[in-house]
Amino acid sequence: MIKILRRLTTGLLLIVILSALNAGDTVSEVDLAQLQTPGLMNVVALGDSVTSGTNCNCSAFPQMYADALQAKRGKPVHVDNLGVGGLDSAGLLQSLNQDDSTAEVATARASVVLLTIGANDFGDHHDDVTSGQCTSDCVADEFEQLTVNLGKILDRIHVLRDHLPTTILMTGYWNVFKDGAVAQQQYPASGRVASDQLTVRTNDAIAAAAHADDATYVDIYTPFEDDATNITALLAPDGDHPNAAGHALIAQILLNATPSHVKAAVHKG
Structure with missing residues (x-):
């Protein structure tokens, strides 16, 4: 009878394990294989529609960056592109604070974090700004909240990483x-002047958050808006997102900003 119970217990345990492995919110067989790859570097890209590659019809900059980084370091690089169209800083913070969320799990194991967030925080004032009617006062509350959220996002990344060495690259916007x-x-x-002024102010807030942390601010504005470049x-075609050439430029800028000493992270599990 004891032997039968042990067999039943073992069988039930195997069923539980197999069910867990097949579940969408657990480590997949692909993930398990990746984690066993010697020298594997994990990258996570957190952000909005720029990160997700909306209207690009191409591999978005996170994948381009990972491919270029892999070629440069000669070791495998895996990227989780978690960009979400329309995401603002509050939404990103919420996803990082959600237990066992994809963002939480991917960030915990990533030694490189690409962060592009903030533009959608001002979406409610699009018409006011682009018509030229908005002064800095009309977005004062949004700027204050963005500043708070950026600090909390960076703090949360460090907590998820268990304060292990992490390269955090925070991009600004061209617009x-x-x-x-x-x-x-x-x-x-x-309206174009007001939009440009809002962009510069947003980039300043992102840069300040990076400088207050151990993150690196990555300037996207200058190379996109360079007089020698036709933006x-x-x-x-929507004028709102990068095309393949734009994503390639962002990937190269990020690669140039990546420290040469960046290493694969120890998996946190």
Whole structure:
């Protein structure tokens, strides 16, 4: 009788394990294989529609970056692109605070974190800004909350990483709204100026958060808005997202900003 019970217990245990492995919120067989790859570096990309590659019809910059980093270091690099269209800083913070969420698990095991967030925090004021009617006062509350959220996001990343050495690359934006030929067609001159001013202010907030932490601020504004560059050639037809050339440029900028000493992280499990 005891032997039968032991067999039943063992059988039930195997069923539980197999069920867990087949569940969507647990480590998959692919993940298990990756974690056993010698020298594997895990990268997680957290952010909005820029990160997700909306309207790009290409491999978004996180995958381009991972491929280039792998070629540079000569060892495998795995990237989890968790970009979500429309995501703002509050939404990202919520996902990082959710137990066993994809964002929480992927961030915990990533020695490199790519972070692009903040533009959607001002979405409610799009028409006010792009019409040229918005002054800095109309987004004062959003800026205050963005600053708080960025600090909390960085703190949460460190907690999830158990304060292990982590390379955090925080990008700014070339524009928080539309740019190039599309913006020229849809926004008056005053609206384009206001949008640019809001972008610079947003980038300053992101840079300040990075400098207050051990993160690295990565300037996207300058290379996109360089006088020698036709920004329209870097944007998708919607004028709001990068095209393949734009994503390739972001990936190269991120690669240039990656410390040469960055190493694969010990898996936290």
